[in-house]
Amino acid sequence: MYLYLPVALTSIAIFLPIGLGLLVGLLSGLFGVGGGFLLTPLLIMFGIPPTVAAATDSNQIVAASTSGTYAHWKVGNVDFKMGLYLLVGGFLGGLIGVQAIKILKAMGNADFVIKITYVLMLGIVGGYMFVESLSSMRKKKVEEVKVKKESKIEAFLKSLPFQTHFEKSGVTHSITVPIFLGCLVGILAAIMGVGGGFLMVPVMFYVLRMPMHVIVGTSLFQILFTCIEVTFLQSYTNHTVDFTLAVLLLIGSTIGAQIGTVFGRKLKGEQLKILLAAIVLVVTVKMIFELTMAPSLLLSLKGGH
């Protein structure tokens, strides 16, 4: 059964976006990522114009992250205070990132920088998380050594002004830390054209030292607001949100996010990390293949990630 998409100007078998939504929602509920890095290329592959795929993806992430945030909030896994500071930083970072893109485009090498940044960030984050999680799952000693190694960084963070306690996460930081980190992720996310969940989750774990389950809920909370802003701007400025496609995707993603949350609660923090790392690494390998193999078509429509 097919449904016509009024903005994408094409029709699609309805079970395809529902299935894709379910898969991405599952990842959202499990790991606290929006899943744009996975869904947008898949939608393009199934014939959705790139600009519509990216914008509609944001719309469906609003639904998936609402569903996920709600589920995590109900079990006390959302640190709203931390989420708000990260959000402020992310917003500032987004503005800086957009300007950075303009400068790169004017210099004529934007695509090269974006692709390389994407692959490097995915590779480094995925690789580090994978190795670190594997080690800490095998022996606890590694973790103790790490704590000692990072104590200097912790001492520096504690020396910063405006220290405040984040009760839900059980950590104390200067408010400048989440704002700065949110800003950094926001810059990278804007340059790469993604929500940045897969970057934010490791930052929350390794730098902010938040517990993994609270990270997932808080990341979803932050993604929710980012995607509300992006959906509105895309609708208002580019007219590229396809509501019909978004509905099909969110039918799957809202349910997927709930299932992901249930599964996530049954897994340990280390297991969640290693699974996310594996997915990030698979996406990295896929991107490296795309970059090094000659494409079958040398022309494409403008837009997208």
Next chain:
Amino acid sequence: MRYQKSITSVAIIVLIILFLLSLFPKKSTAQLTARANHDHIQIDFFYHGSTVGVSGISDPGVDLVIKLTSAEGRQLLQKKGEVAGLLWMNVGELELEHTPGVYFLHSTKSIEDILSRDEMDKYGIGYQALKRHIEMTPAVSEEEKTKWFNEFIKFKESLNLYDVSSGKISLREKNGGQDYYILTEWPHQAPPGKYLVTVYAIKDKKVIETATADVLVEQTGMVKTFADMAKNKGALYGIISIAAALGAGFSVGMIFRKSGGAH
């Protein structure tokens, strides 16, 4: 004598007229007609493409070319190329002017066998004529133009928006004329708009007659409402999209909570 003179004058005039007429292509005995049997395609929510049949009458023995195109416009695309001899990525834009978004061409025989190059160029028949007609920006060498034009055709054919075929038109002699008919698949990827069907009757490598028909592809009902709102009321459309997503997220969350899913 006078009578003989006037007969001679009339005969000369008739001969001159006949000579002049012979300089022009012969007028067909059966006027070429074209009719699209599905000339108003309505796009509703369950639309997944359609079919368009083109039929009509032509002179017997002529070859036919049926061209179905959208209006010419600008196509803006991204080029992929090899960077540093290793990485494939976007390397710039390609702008094509005077290019139809949709181009279907069906002929009774291969167009190279039935038409001269000049005639193909004059009527925009065939990919090569299209290549000579379009303007490419940034301007490139002839070799580069051929390369990117071929890529453009490959790209359009992958979207089912361009197609060239021969031998698929059915012909049947009838009452001293020739009935022709072709049924073509209309792809769901073709955007709404007005399309022009042009039928060319060909003899001795020249177009001797043309006939046209229109095909209108239009969004209707809720599809049209959504498309119009997205285009003309972006802010409202955005707010509705966000509200619906928030509502769906909360609703599913509450359903799962009631059923104990999230515990």
